[in-house]
Amino acid sequence: MTSTRPARGALISAAVALVAVLSGCSSDDGGGTAAASSATATSAPSTAPSTDPVGAGCAQLPADALAALATQPVGSALPGVPLLSTLATAVGAANLTSALDAQSGITVFAPVDAAFGAVPADQTNALLADLPRLTSVLQHHVVSGRLSPDQVVGDHTTLLGDTVTVTGSADAPVVSADQTLLGAADATVVCGNVQTANATLYLVDQVLAPQA
Structure with a gap:
């Protein structure tokens, strides 16, 4: 009878690796979104009207x-x-x-x-x-x-x-x-x-x- 323990162990290792990869992608996306939001906030122009006299x-x-x-x-x-x-x-x-x-x-x-x-x-x-x-x-x-x-x-x-x-x-x-x-x-x-x-x-x- 052939043992299934090595195959089962390989599957568990692969699953752990996949979770680690997905976690890394999620973390990267979050950082990118935060950076984009920060860049948008930084680059937003001021709309306050000038109160300086002109002429x-x-x-x-x-x-x-x-x-x-x-x-x-x-x-x-x-x-x-x-x-x-x-x-x-x-x-x-x-x-x-x-x-x-x-x-x-x-x-x-x-x-x-x-x-x-x-x-x-x-x-x-x-x-x-x-x-x-x-x-x-x-x-x-x-x-x-x-x-x-x-x-x-x-x-x-x-x-x-x-x-x-x-x-x-x-x-x-x-x-x-x-x-x-x-x-x-x-x-x-x-x-x-x-x-x-x-x-x-x-x-x-x-x-x-x-x-x-």
Whole structure:
């Protein structure tokens, strides 16, 4: 009678070897997956928007003024911006300071003093004296959401309920002349992406006009 012990022993040895090989493969695959996950996590790009101001005119805004702006809501912050004293006066005249301060996450296209200065004095005085019209003009400069430079180009609904269309690029946004109060020149950004506690400002060199 032939003994089966050697064959059985060989089978057991083969099984043990197979288990060892499979265990090694499983370990290798796990390491590869972990390494791939680690590589993916490491190479994932950051999507946090920049909060740095952009534009040649930003040099006219002192660093300490920018730091102070970031701690204040926009209505209260406007008087502290050297280029926006006329806008601050207009907002105060329209009793919109508290309303702007109460907004949560807005973008303001803020005409600089030179933009108001380009409007004939009689037109400016008439605008400041006409409270309903002044309120409409100011609301047309405000849109919902804090727009980064990468988001500012496009069509945006204003607080007045109409639309302001921004063309150009993230580095050089433009509002066409037909959307301005004078209608003579495009509105370009003097300094953009300026942060207050509740708003992002784009300082523009023309006063915008609501749609007729």
